[in-house]
Amino acid sequence: MYPLPIQNLIKTFGKLPSVGQRTAERYVFHLLKSGKKDVGELALALKNLSDTVKSCQICWDFSDKNPCNICSDKKRIRNTVCVVSDSQNIQIIEKMNKYNGLYHVLRGVIKTDNPEKIKDLKINELLRKIKGLEIKEVILAFSPDLNGETTMMFLKNKIKEANPNLKITRLARGLPTGSDLQYADEITLGDALKNRTENN
Amino acid sequence: MYPLPIQNLIKTFGKLPSVGQRTAERYVFHLLKSGKKDVGELALALKNLSDTVKSCQICWDFSDKNPCNICSDKKRIRNTVCVVSDSQNIQIIEKMNKYNGLYHVLRGVIKTDNPEKIKDLKINELLRKIKGLEIKEVILAFSPDLNGETTMMFLKNKIKEANPNLKITRLARGLPTGSDLQYADEITLGDALKNRTENN
Structure with missing residues (x-):
């Protein structure tokens, strides 16, 4: 020993x-x-x-400031909220420099094999936020896997209940850059066909 | 960021x-x-x-005592030293309850891709120990992989130089229990044949 x-x-x-x-x-x-x-x-x-390090009481990201740098940035568009599962996802989206709205960190996803853990997620905090008049669009930016899809479906229903006029969007599904048609799975290919874009 | x-x-x-x-x-x-x-x-x-936690100044294992429990145990045979690369190996050997000698932790192996690290190993401490009259046998208990074999070869030469009368042994090589002859590699099978034991 x-x-x-x-x-x-x-x-x-x-x-x-x-x-x-x-x-x-x-x-x-x-x-x-x-x-x-x-x-x-x-x-x-x-x-x-x-x-x-503390929790930002607006977006629930971890930060050394409360509110965090993003939530207190006056140049950010305040009527769009991008909901992510974890802090790390904010970094990924921020790196692109293509999103200028706010975030909400759910602190996890709904796990189909452990549904009790749902109480640890910042769901009520999100619903309270979107009940106000300021928010116009909620982007559900979860991974399109089983837990991610379950979480998005659950959140969509809850958000609609809480504020029926809100625009709810999710990240587009389709073929990833560099992929080979021959090896695409049926669901991805189906999504890519359904959501085809004009190519003029 | x-x-x-x-x-x-x-x-x-x-x-x-x-x-x-x-x-x-x-x-x-x-x-x-x-x-x-x-x-x-x-x-x-x-x-x-x-x-x-400190280093035992006799065997160089990590312990909350110096000397450690094994080195200060009067019931241990004091003329046999088992040299291992890491503390974890002591646990594995002790679990068997079949060895009653002392240990020496080298704190690593000689890495063929990073030979400078050799100076961090407790080699001089081992040589100093075996120069005394008390030690009769040194067991080199390293894994029989490239780094382990290199280390054992190096130690064997150094030990012979320091004390030519010492018995130097190593763990037996052969077929592991439960293995299939058909899938044994040539070196293992060759060792098993060469070191065959009587089966009366």
Whole structure:
């Protein structure tokens, strides 16, 4: 058996997503081998995170400011809300430099195999937001997989109930750039045909 | 761009073995979503590790005692040293309950693609130990892969130089239990034939 402080850290690392016993052991012994400086650096980075990062009370993204930089940016269009599952998705959309509206981070998706977790999602916060007069369009920007589709369907119904006049959109489905027609699945090809665009 | 404390923690997690940018991001946002308690727990476990775990100055394993439990155990046979690459290997051997000698943790192996790292290994500490009169046998218990074989060959020569009368052994090679002859590789099968045992 490992000494208790080693066992404890293995257990704590094991709570991170997809980290099992063996991976957690590797992390702990890597840190032990690299010495106190690296352990201290990680502990300090965690403390700083805990001390300074908070939830933006408007979009529920994590930020060192509340409201966050995007929500407090006067140049942003305030009548469009893009709903994403996680903070990381905001980064992806922002990198494109093609969206100038606001965001709402749901903090996850509805998981068909664990439907109780739905209470942890920022759904009521979204519905409260769209009940106001300011919002005109909600973009549901989830991955088009099973959990993403379930979440979008659920949100669409809830949003319609709460504010029937709102425009609800989702990201276009179709063929990805560089793909080969021959290997496209039926649903993707069907979507691409149905949503065909003019090519003059 | 993420806020600075998030970026910092992503960078720090990224120093763990096999953790890239995406995995580090997942860890950080998982912690943010689970809340301050989990972040604090991990920071505390790291602090405890740093405060209490030290290197045993005899075998170089990590322990909360110096010398460690094994090195200070009077019931252990003190003339046999089993050399392993990492602390985790001690656990594997101890679990069998079939070895009652001492250990020496080399803290890694000689990597053929990064030979400079050899100076971080506890090789001189091993040589100093075996120069005494007490040690009679050194077991080289490394994995029989490229780096393991290189390390064993290197150590064997160094040990012979330092103490020519020492018995140097290595773990037996052969067919693993449950394997199929048909799929055994040539080297393994050759070793199994060469080191065949009597079966009366």
